Amino acid sequence: MQFNNYAGFFRIIISLILAMCLRIAPWPGDMAAFNPDWVLLFLIYWALAQPEHVGIFHAWVFGILVDVLTGRLLGQYALAYSIIVYICLKLHKRLRQFPFFQQGLFVFFCLLLSQLLLFFVKNLQSPAQLHASFWLPVITGTFCWPIVYGVLRFVRLSRRSN
Amino acid sequence: MIVSVALLFSEHKSSKIDGLRSTLSFFVDPLKYLVDLPNVLVERASNLINSYQVLRKENESLREAYLINQTKMLKFSALENENIRLRALLENSFKLGEQVLVAELLSVNIVPYEHIVVVNKGTRFGVHPQQPVLDSNGVVGQVFRALPFTSEIMLITDPNHAIPVQVNRNGLLTIAVGSGQLNRLLLPYLPSNADIRPGDLLITSGLGGTFPQGYPVAVVDEFTSEPSKAFSNITATPKALLDRSRELMIVWSKSIPVPLISKPIINEVEIKTRAIQ
Numbered sequence: 001m002q003f004n005n006y007a008g009f010f011r012i013i014i015s016l017i018l019a020m021c022l023r024i025a026p027w028p029g030d031m032a033a034f035n036p037d038w039v040l041l042f043l044i045y046w047a048l049a050q051p052e053h054v055g056i057f058h059a060w061v062f063g064i065l066v067d068v069l070t071g072r073l074l075g076q077y078a079l080a081y082s083i084i085v086y087i088c089l090k091l092h093k094r095l096r097q098f099p100f101f102q103q104g105l106f107v108f109f110c111l112l113l114s115q116l117l118l119f120f121v122k123n124l125q126s127p128a129q130l131h132a133s134f135w136l137p138v139i140t141g142t143f144c145w146p147i148v149y150g151v152l153r154f155v156r157l158s159r160r161s162n
Numbered sequence: 163m164i165v166s167v168a169l170l171f172s173e174h175k176s177s178k179i180d181g182l183r184s185t186l187s188f189f190v191d192p193l194k195y196l197v198d199l200p201n202v203l204v205e206r207a208s209n210l211i212n213s214y215q216v217l218r219k220e221n222e223s224l225r226e227a228y229l230i231n232q233t234k235m236l237k238f239s240a241l242e243n244e245n246i247r248l249r250a251l252l253e254n255s256f257k258l259g260e261q262v263l264v265a266e267l268l269s270v271n272i273v274p275y276e277h278i279v280v281v282n283k284g285t286r287f288g289v290h291p292q293q294p295v296l297d298s299n300g301v302v303g304q305v306f307r308a309l310p311f312t313s314e315i316m317l318i319t320d321p322n323h324a325i326p327v328q329v330n331r332n333g334l335l336t337i338a339v340g341s342g343q344l345n346r347l348l349l350p351y352l353p354s355n356a357d358i359r360p361g362d363l364l365i366t367s368g369l370g371g372t373f374p375q376g377y378p379v380a381v382v383d384e385f386t387s388e389p390s391k392a393f394s395n396i397t398a399t400p401k402a403l404l405d406r407s408r409e410l411m412i413v414w415s416k417s418i419p420v421p422l423i424s425k426p427i428i429n430e431v432e433i434k435t436r437a438i439q
Contacts, residue, residue: 020190021197024270032274068186069193070272071307071314131275131342 009053011155012046016062020069033133036141039066040114041148043081044107047088048095049156059085076121080114087113100146108142184285187309194280194312198268262296262411263287268312277303277320277340281410284311289412292372296411300378300401301325301366305412313412317404318379319344327379328367332357335367338380338398344405347380347398354394360384364398374415 019038027035039062046054063078070077087110088095095106115138265281272278283289285308293305295315303323306316318325323340334357338347352358362382368375380398387394 017193021193024194024197024272026197026269026271032271035271035274064186065190068183068309069190071278072273074183134275137274 008050008156012050012053012058015046015152015155016042020062020066023066024069033131033136034140036137036144037111037114038144038148039077040081040084040111041107041141041145042152043085044088044110045148045152047085048092048103049152051089051092054085054089056082056086056089073121076118079121080117083117084110084114103149104142104145107145108138111138111141184310187311191284191309191311194268194270195282197270198282201269261414263289263414265289265295265313265410265412267408267410272314275342276322277317277342277344277404278306279303279315279317280312281315281412282312283412284309284313286310288414289313294366294373294377294413294415296377296413297402297407297409298411299403299407300380301373302402302404302407302410304372315410317344318400318402319347319404325373325379326367326369327364329358329382330363330365330378331359334358335369338364341397345399346383347400349382349396349398350393352394352396354387354389354391356394358382358396363401374413 016039019042022038023035025035026032043054043059043062047059059081060078063081064074066072066077066081067074091106095103098106112135115135119134263283265283265287268280268282270280272280281295289305289308291305291308295302295304301318303315303317303320305313307314316323317340318338319340319342321340321342325338326335327338328335334352336349336352336356338349341348349358360382364379364382366373366375366377366379378401380400383397383399385394385396
Protein backbone atom coordinates (compact mmCIF):
# COMPACT_ATOMS: atom_id res chain seq x y z
CA MET A 1 0.00 0.00 0.00
CA GLN A 2 2.79 2.32 0.95
CA PHE A 3 4.57 1.61 -2.31
CA ASN A 4 1.36 2.16 -4.21
CA ASN A 5 0.92 5.55 -2.58
CA TYR A 6 4.41 6.59 -3.54
CA ALA A 7 3.81 5.46 -7.09
CA GLY A 8 0.62 7.50 -7.23
CA PHE A 9 2.33 10.56 -5.87
CA PHE A 10 5.15 10.10 -8.34
CA ARG A 11 2.64 10.03 -11.19
CA ILE A 12 1.09 13.25 -9.98
CA ILE A 13 4.47 14.95 -9.93
CA ILE A 14 5.37 13.65 -13.38
CA SER A 15 2.04 14.78 -14.79
CA LEU A 16 2.50 18.24 -13.30
CA ILE A 17 5.99 18.51 -14.79
CA LEU A 18 4.51 17.55 -18.15
CA ALA A 19 1.89 20.25 -17.63
CA MET A 20 4.70 22.77 -17.08
CA CYS A 21 6.24 21.67 -20.38
CA LEU A 22 2.88 22.18 -22.09
CA ARG A 23 2.66 25.59 -20.46
CA ILE A 24 5.76 26.85 -22.28
CA ALA A 25 5.32 24.84 -25.47
CA PRO A 26 5.57 27.08 -28.52
CA TRP A 27 2.32 27.56 -30.40
CA PRO A 28 2.39 28.76 -33.97
CA GLY A 29 2.17 32.52 -34.34
CA ASP A 30 -0.53 34.33 -32.44
CA MET A 31 -2.06 31.07 -31.24
CA ALA A 32 0.05 31.36 -28.09
CA ALA A 33 -2.65 33.49 -26.50
CA PHE A 34 -4.92 30.43 -26.52
CA ASN A 35 -2.55 28.27 -24.49
CA PRO A 36 -4.47 27.41 -21.32
CA ASP A 37 -2.98 27.17 -17.87
CA TRP A 38 -2.27 23.43 -17.96
CA VAL A 39 -0.63 23.30 -14.55
CA LEU A 40 -3.72 24.72 -12.87
CA LEU A 41 -6.03 22.34 -14.77
CA PHE A 42 -3.91 19.39 -13.68
CA LEU A 43 -3.79 20.64 -10.11
CA ILE A 44 -7.58 21.04 -10.02
CA TYR A 45 -8.03 17.49 -11.28
CA TRP A 46 -5.66 15.99 -8.74
CA ALA A 47 -7.12 18.07 -5.93
CA LEU A 48 -10.59 16.77 -6.78
CA ALA A 49 -9.59 13.18 -7.47
CA GLN A 50 -6.90 12.57 -4.88
CA PRO A 51 -7.13 15.21 -2.16
CA GLU A 52 -5.03 13.00 0.11
CA HIS A 53 -2.06 13.40 -2.24
CA VAL A 54 -2.29 17.00 -3.39
CA GLY A 55 -2.26 19.75 -0.83
CA ILE A 56 -1.92 23.50 -0.77
CA PHE A 57 1.80 23.09 -0.21
CA HIS A 58 2.23 21.20 -3.49
CA ALA A 59 0.19 23.81 -5.28
CA TRP A 60 2.35 26.51 -3.77
CA VAL A 61 5.61 24.81 -4.76
CA PHE A 62 4.43 24.28 -8.32
CA GLY A 63 3.16 27.83 -8.41
CA ILE A 64 6.60 29.13 -7.46
CA LEU A 65 8.17 26.90 -10.10
CA VAL A 66 5.78 28.23 -12.73
CA ASP A 67 6.64 31.76 -11.61
CA VAL A 68 10.31 31.07 -12.25
CA LEU A 69 9.53 29.26 -15.47
CA THR A 70 7.50 32.07 -16.94
CA GLY A 71 9.60 34.86 -15.47
CA ARG A 72 6.81 36.48 -13.51
CA LEU A 73 7.00 38.28 -10.20
CA LEU A 74 7.85 35.49 -7.77
CA GLY A 75 4.75 34.31 -5.96
CA GLN A 76 1.81 35.34 -8.08
CA TYR A 77 1.14 31.91 -9.52
CA ALA A 78 1.92 30.41 -6.11
CA LEU A 79 -0.79 32.59 -4.58
CA ALA A 80 -3.34 31.83 -7.30
CA TYR A 81 -2.70 28.07 -7.32
CA SER A 82 -2.77 27.68 -3.55
CA ILE A 83 -6.06 29.57 -3.28
CA ILE A 84 -7.67 27.56 -6.09
CA VAL A 85 -6.45 24.26 -4.66
CA TYR A 86 -7.70 25.30 -1.22
CA ILE A 87 -11.18 25.85 -2.67
CA CYS A 88 -11.02 22.55 -4.53
CA LEU A 89 -9.98 20.67 -1.40
CA LYS A 90 -12.78 22.25 0.60
CA LEU A 91 -15.40 21.39 -2.00
CA HIS A 92 -14.08 18.14 -3.46
CA LYS A 93 -16.70 15.90 -1.79
CA ARG A 94 -19.55 17.97 -3.14
CA LEU A 95 -17.95 18.50 -6.54
CA ARG A 96 -17.50 14.81 -7.15
CA GLN A 97 -21.28 14.38 -7.00
CA PHE A 98 -21.88 17.12 -9.55
CA PRO A 99 -22.78 16.26 -13.13
CA PHE A 100 -19.99 16.78 -15.60
CA PHE A 101 -21.35 20.02 -16.97
CA GLN A 102 -21.45 21.66 -13.55
CA GLN A 103 -17.92 20.52 -12.87
CA GLY A 104 -16.92 22.26 -16.07
CA LEU A 105 -18.61 25.41 -14.86
CA PHE A 106 -16.74 25.16 -11.58
CA VAL A 107 -13.45 24.78 -13.44
CA PHE A 108 -14.33 27.82 -15.52
CA PHE A 109 -14.78 29.90 -12.40
CA CYS A 110 -11.55 28.54 -10.89
CA LEU A 111 -9.60 29.55 -13.98
CA LEU A 112 -11.30 32.93 -14.00
CA LEU A 113 -10.45 33.49 -10.34
CA SER A 114 -6.83 32.54 -10.94
CA GLN A 115 -6.58 34.91 -13.89
CA LEU A 116 -8.22 37.65 -11.83
CA LEU A 117 -5.65 37.16 -9.08
CA LEU A 118 -2.84 37.34 -11.63
CA PHE A 119 -4.37 40.50 -13.03
CA PHE A 120 -4.62 41.93 -9.52
CA VAL A 121 -0.95 41.25 -8.79
CA LYS A 122 0.06 42.64 -12.18
CA ASN A 123 -1.90 45.78 -11.44
CA LEU A 124 -0.20 46.17 -8.06
CA GLN A 125 3.15 45.94 -9.78
CA SER A 126 2.35 48.60 -12.35
CA PRO A 127 -0.87 49.87 -13.89
CA ALA A 128 -1.43 47.15 -16.42
CA GLN A 129 -2.69 47.68 -19.90
CA LEU A 130 -4.01 44.41 -21.13
CA HIS A 131 -5.32 43.00 -24.32
CA ALA A 132 -8.61 41.17 -24.23
CA SER A 133 -6.65 38.03 -25.12
CA PHE A 134 -5.46 37.94 -21.50
CA TRP A 135 -8.76 36.22 -20.70
CA LEU A 136 -8.63 33.73 -23.58
CA PRO A 137 -6.82 30.98 -21.61
CA VAL A 138 -9.82 30.85 -19.25
CA ILE A 139 -12.13 29.86 -22.09
CA THR A 140 -9.73 27.49 -23.84
CA GLY A 141 -8.86 26.00 -20.45
CA THR A 142 -12.53 25.21 -19.84
CA PHE A 143 -12.74 23.52 -23.21
CA CYS A 144 -9.60 21.54 -22.44
CA TRP A 145 -10.99 20.36 -19.13
CA PRO A 146 -12.78 17.26 -20.56
CA ILE A 147 -9.51 16.21 -22.21
CA VAL A 148 -7.51 16.71 -19.02
CA TYR A 149 -10.22 14.92 -17.06
CA GLY A 150 -10.23 11.96 -19.42
CA VAL A 151 -6.48 11.59 -19.70
CA LEU A 152 -5.72 11.98 -16.01
CA ARG A 153 -8.60 9.67 -15.08
CA PHE A 154 -7.08 7.09 -17.38
CA VAL A 155 -3.69 7.59 -15.72
CA ARG A 156 -5.18 7.32 -12.25
CA LEU A 157 -7.25 4.21 -12.99
CA SER A 158 -4.44 2.45 -14.82
CA ARG A 159 -2.45 2.85 -11.63
CA ARG A 160 -5.21 1.21 -9.64
CA SER A 161 -5.38 -1.77 -11.98
CA ASN A 162 -1.68 -2.34 -11.52
CA MET B 163 -2.27 29.24 3.63
CA ILE B 164 -1.73 32.50 5.47
CA VAL B 165 1.99 31.80 5.58
CA SER B 166 2.08 31.40 1.84
CA VAL B 167 0.23 34.66 1.23
CA ALA B 168 2.49 36.48 3.68
CA LEU B 169 5.53 35.08 1.90
CA LEU B 170 4.15 36.27 -1.40
CA PHE B 171 3.76 39.82 -0.26
CA SER B 172 7.18 39.93 1.36
CA GLU B 173 8.57 38.73 -1.97
CA HIS B 174 6.56 41.33 -3.77
CA LYS B 175 8.02 44.13 -1.69
CA SER B 176 11.67 43.17 -1.55
CA SER B 177 13.85 42.99 -4.59
CA LYS B 178 16.48 40.68 -3.14
CA ILE B 179 14.95 37.46 -4.34
CA ASP B 180 17.13 36.90 -7.36
CA GLY B 181 19.10 34.29 -5.43
CA LEU B 182 15.96 32.29 -4.76
CA ARG B 183 14.89 32.68 -8.36
CA SER B 184 18.16 31.43 -9.78
CA THR B 185 18.20 28.53 -7.32
CA LEU B 186 14.71 27.50 -8.37
CA SER B 187 15.63 27.94 -12.00
CA PHE B 188 18.03 25.02 -11.61
CA PHE B 189 14.93 22.82 -11.38
CA VAL B 190 12.95 24.60 -14.04
CA ASP B 191 15.47 25.45 -16.74
CA PRO B 192 15.87 21.83 -17.88
CA LEU B 193 12.19 21.95 -18.84
CA LYS B 194 12.90 24.75 -21.29
CA TYR B 195 15.60 22.64 -22.91
CA LEU B 196 13.25 19.66 -22.89
CA VAL B 197 10.53 21.59 -24.71
CA ASP B 198 13.11 22.82 -27.19
CA LEU B 199 14.36 19.28 -27.81
CA PRO B 200 12.03 18.33 -30.69
CA ASN B 201 13.17 21.40 -32.56
CA VAL B 202 16.83 20.53 -32.08
CA LEU B 203 16.19 16.97 -33.20
CA VAL B 204 14.38 18.07 -36.34
CA GLU B 205 17.21 20.44 -37.15
CA ARG B 206 19.81 17.70 -36.64
CA ALA B 207 17.81 15.30 -38.77
CA SER B 208 17.48 17.80 -41.60
CA ASN B 209 21.21 18.43 -41.36
CA LEU B 210 21.82 14.71 -41.72
CA ILE B 211 19.46 14.39 -44.65
CA ASN B 212 20.82 17.43 -46.47
CA SER B 213 22.55 16.29 -49.58
CA TYR B 214 26.19 16.88 -50.28
CA GLN B 215 25.32 19.23 -53.15
CA VAL B 216 23.20 21.50 -51.01
CA LEU B 217 25.84 21.65 -48.32
CA ARG B 218 28.53 22.48 -50.84
CA LYS B 219 26.45 25.22 -52.39
CA GLU B 220 25.76 26.66 -48.97
CA ASN B 221 29.42 26.44 -48.06
CA GLU B 222 30.39 28.30 -51.21
CA SER B 223 27.90 31.09 -50.70
CA LEU B 224 28.96 31.42 -47.08
CA ARG B 225 32.61 31.61 -48.09
CA GLU B 226 31.77 34.33 -50.56
CA ALA B 227 29.87 36.29 -47.94
CA TYR B 228 32.75 35.79 -45.53
CA LEU B 229 35.24 37.20 -48.04
CA ILE B 230 33.08 40.23 -48.68
CA ASN B 231 32.64 40.83 -44.98
CA GLN B 232 36.36 40.38 -44.42
CA THR B 233 37.20 43.10 -46.92
CA LYS B 234 34.60 45.34 -45.36
CA MET B 235 36.12 44.71 -41.97
CA LEU B 236 39.58 45.65 -43.27
CA LYS B 237 38.23 49.01 -44.22
CA PHE B 238 36.24 49.21 -41.01
CA SER B 239 39.24 48.78 -38.74
CA ALA B 240 41.13 51.42 -40.66
CA LEU B 241 38.16 53.75 -40.35
CA GLU B 242 37.86 53.01 -36.67
CA ASN B 243 41.49 53.86 -36.05
CA GLU B 244 41.05 57.04 -38.03
CA ASN B 245 37.98 57.86 -35.98
CA ILE B 246 39.93 57.35 -32.75
CA ARG B 247 42.71 59.64 -34.03
CA LEU B 248 40.25 62.32 -35.05
CA ARG B 249 38.46 62.14 -31.73
CA ALA B 250 41.79 62.38 -29.98
CA LEU B 251 42.48 65.56 -31.95
CA LEU B 252 39.18 66.90 -30.70
CA GLU B 253 40.06 65.69 -27.17
CA ASN B 254 36.89 63.67 -27.20
CA SER B 255 36.25 60.35 -25.54
CA PHE B 256 35.85 57.17 -27.51
CA LYS B 257 34.08 53.98 -26.67
CA LEU B 258 36.01 50.79 -27.15
CA GLY B 259 34.83 47.99 -29.39
CA GLU B 260 32.31 45.44 -28.32
CA GLN B 261 32.52 41.77 -27.61
CA VAL B 262 29.72 39.46 -28.61
CA LEU B 263 28.46 36.06 -27.56
CA VAL B 264 26.29 34.03 -29.90
CA ALA B 265 23.25 32.62 -28.13
CA GLU B 266 20.64 30.34 -29.57
CA LEU B 267 16.93 30.86 -29.17
CA LEU B 268 15.01 28.19 -27.29
CA SER B 269 11.64 27.66 -28.90
CA VAL B 270 9.55 28.11 -25.82
CA ASN B 271 6.82 30.59 -25.20
CA ILE B 272 6.77 31.69 -21.60
CA VAL B 273 4.22 34.52 -21.72
CA PRO B 274 1.76 34.86 -24.56
CA TYR B 275 1.00 38.58 -24.40
CA GLU B 276 4.54 39.87 -23.92
CA HIS B 277 7.43 39.71 -26.36
CA ILE B 278 9.95 37.85 -24.27
CA VAL B 279 12.12 35.10 -25.73
CA VAL B 280 14.47 32.66 -24.03
CA VAL B 281 18.04 31.96 -25.13
CA ASN B 282 20.40 29.21 -24.07
CA LYS B 283 23.10 31.37 -22.47
CA GLY B 284 22.85 32.64 -18.93
CA THR B 285 24.92 33.99 -16.06
CA ARG B 286 27.24 31.00 -16.46
CA PHE B 287 28.44 32.77 -19.60
CA GLY B 288 28.60 36.15 -17.90
CA VAL B 289 25.31 37.42 -19.27
CA HIS B 290 23.76 40.11 -17.13
CA PRO B 291 20.49 42.08 -17.28
CA GLN B 292 20.17 45.08 -19.61
CA GLN B 293 22.72 43.83 -22.09
CA PRO B 294 21.84 44.71 -25.66
CA VAL B 295 20.99 41.83 -27.98
CA LEU B 296 21.46 42.00 -31.76
CA ASP B 297 21.06 39.78 -34.76
CA SER B 298 22.82 40.16 -38.08
CA ASN B 299 20.33 42.79 -39.28
CA GLY B 300 19.81 45.02 -36.29
CA VAL B 301 18.85 45.42 -32.68
CA VAL B 302 16.64 42.66 -31.27
CA GLY B 303 16.18 43.71 -27.66
CA GLN B 304 17.84 43.59 -24.29
CA VAL B 305 18.47 40.96 -21.66
CA PHE B 306 15.57 41.22 -19.28
CA ARG B 307 16.55 38.61 -16.74
CA ALA B 308 19.61 36.38 -16.62
CA LEU B 309 19.26 32.96 -14.99
CA PRO B 310 22.15 30.50 -14.61
CA PHE B 311 21.48 28.50 -17.79
CA THR B 312 19.03 30.60 -19.73
CA SER B 313 18.19 34.25 -20.02
CA GLU B 314 15.04 36.07 -20.95
CA ILE B 315 15.25 38.69 -23.65
CA MET B 316 12.71 41.45 -24.08
CA LEU B 317 12.24 42.31 -27.74
CA ILE B 318 12.12 45.92 -28.86
CA THR B 319 8.50 45.39 -29.93
CA ASP B 320 7.32 44.56 -26.40
CA PRO B 321 4.73 47.12 -25.26
CA ASN B 322 6.85 47.82 -22.16
CA HIS B 323 10.03 48.46 -24.11
CA ALA B 324 11.38 51.75 -25.41
CA ILE B 325 14.67 52.34 -27.18
CA PRO B 326 16.37 55.70 -27.77
CA VAL B 327 17.01 56.11 -31.49
CA GLN B 328 18.14 58.72 -33.96
CA VAL B 329 17.43 59.22 -37.62
CA ASN B 330 20.55 58.21 -39.52
CA ARG B 331 20.05 60.90 -42.16
CA ASN B 332 20.03 63.96 -39.91
CA GLY B 333 20.62 62.84 -36.33
CA LEU B 334 17.11 63.63 -35.14
CA LEU B 335 16.70 62.08 -31.69
CA THR B 336 13.58 60.29 -30.54
CA ILE B 337 12.35 57.19 -28.76
CA ALA B 338 10.92 54.10 -30.41
CA VAL B 339 8.31 52.31 -28.31
CA GLY B 340 7.23 48.72 -28.81
CA SER B 341 3.75 48.24 -30.20
CA GLY B 342 3.02 44.64 -29.22
CA GLN B 343 3.17 43.60 -32.87
CA LEU B 344 6.32 41.89 -34.09
CA ASN B 345 6.62 44.04 -37.21
CA ARG B 346 5.95 47.48 -35.78
CA LEU B 347 7.55 50.13 -33.60
CA LEU B 348 5.85 53.37 -32.64
CA LEU B 349 7.47 56.81 -32.67
CA PRO B 350 4.99 58.71 -30.49
CA TYR B 351 7.24 61.59 -29.40
CA LEU B 352 7.84 63.32 -32.72
CA PRO B 353 6.22 66.68 -33.38
CA SER B 354 4.25 66.83 -36.60
CA ASN B 355 6.78 69.12 -38.26
CA ALA B 356 9.76 66.85 -37.51
CA ASP B 357 12.15 66.22 -40.36
CA ILE B 358 11.47 62.54 -40.90
CA ARG B 359 10.57 60.73 -44.10
CA PRO B 360 9.36 57.27 -45.01
CA GLY B 361 12.34 55.00 -45.55
CA ASP B 362 14.59 56.76 -43.06
CA LEU B 363 16.87 54.42 -41.15
CA LEU B 364 16.67 54.64 -37.37
CA ILE B 365 19.86 53.76 -35.48
CA THR B 366 20.54 53.52 -31.77
CA SER B 367 21.54 56.88 -30.37
CA GLY B 368 23.55 55.56 -27.43
CA LEU B 369 21.61 57.72 -25.01
CA GLY B 370 20.37 55.92 -21.96
CA GLY B 371 23.51 53.82 -21.85
CA THR B 372 21.93 50.44 -22.53
CA PHE B 373 22.40 50.21 -26.26
CA PRO B 374 25.72 51.14 -27.90
CA GLN B 375 25.51 53.84 -30.50
CA GLY B 376 25.10 53.25 -34.20
CA TYR B 377 23.27 49.95 -34.63
CA PRO B 378 20.34 49.87 -37.06
CA VAL B 379 16.97 49.49 -35.37
CA ALA B 380 14.17 50.10 -37.81
CA VAL B 381 13.04 51.71 -41.05
CA VAL B 382 10.32 54.35 -40.99
CA ASP B 383 7.08 53.23 -42.64
CA GLU B 384 4.92 55.17 -45.04
CA PHE B 385 2.83 57.77 -43.27
CA THR B 386 0.67 60.73 -44.06
CA SER B 387 1.50 63.88 -42.19
CA GLU B 388 -1.34 65.52 -40.32
CA PRO B 389 -0.32 69.10 -39.56
CA SER B 390 -3.42 69.65 -37.44
CA LYS B 391 -2.13 67.32 -34.72
CA ALA B 392 0.68 68.19 -32.30
CA PHE B 393 2.34 64.80 -32.52
CA SER B 394 2.53 62.79 -35.67
CA ASN B 395 1.55 59.19 -35.81
CA ILE B 396 4.60 57.46 -37.24
CA THR B 397 5.47 53.79 -37.22
CA ALA B 398 8.61 51.91 -38.16
CA THR B 399 9.47 48.34 -39.13
CA PRO B 400 12.28 46.68 -37.16
CA LYS B 401 15.35 45.74 -39.18
CA ALA B 402 16.06 42.62 -37.16
CA LEU B 403 14.19 39.46 -38.13
CA LEU B 404 12.47 39.22 -34.77
CA ASP B 405 10.39 36.18 -35.54
CA ARG B 406 12.83 34.33 -37.74
CA SER B 407 16.41 34.55 -36.52
CA ARG B 408 17.42 31.72 -34.26
CA GLU B 409 20.92 32.94 -33.47
CA LEU B 410 21.20 36.11 -31.46
CA MET B 411 24.26 38.04 -30.34
CA ILE B 412 24.56 39.28 -26.79
CA VAL B 413 26.87 42.29 -26.69
CA TRP B 414 29.30 43.47 -24.05
CA SER B 415 30.27 47.05 -24.56
CA LYS B 416 33.07 48.72 -22.64
CA SER B 417 31.30 51.29 -20.56
CA ILE B 418 34.42 53.22 -19.61
CA PRO B 419 35.26 55.72 -22.35
CA VAL B 420 38.90 56.23 -23.17
CA PRO B 421 39.80 59.91 -23.05
CA LEU B 422 42.81 60.19 -25.31
CA ILE B 423 44.64 58.22 -27.92
CA SER B 424 47.64 56.11 -27.01
CA LYS B 425 49.35 53.12 -28.58
CA PRO B 426 48.09 50.31 -26.32
CA ILE B 427 44.48 51.33 -26.83
CA ILE B 428 44.74 50.92 -30.58
CA ASN B 429 46.15 47.46 -30.05
CA GLU B 430 43.31 46.58 -27.75
CA VAL B 431 40.78 47.79 -30.27
CA GLU B 432 42.38 45.66 -32.92
CA ILE B 433 42.26 42.65 -30.65
CA LYS B 434 38.62 43.30 -29.94
CA THR B 435 37.71 43.59 -33.58
CA ARG B 436 39.57 40.40 -34.23
CA ALA B 437 37.59 38.77 -31.49
CA ILE B 438 34.41 39.88 -33.20
CA GLN B 439 35.59 38.44 -36.48
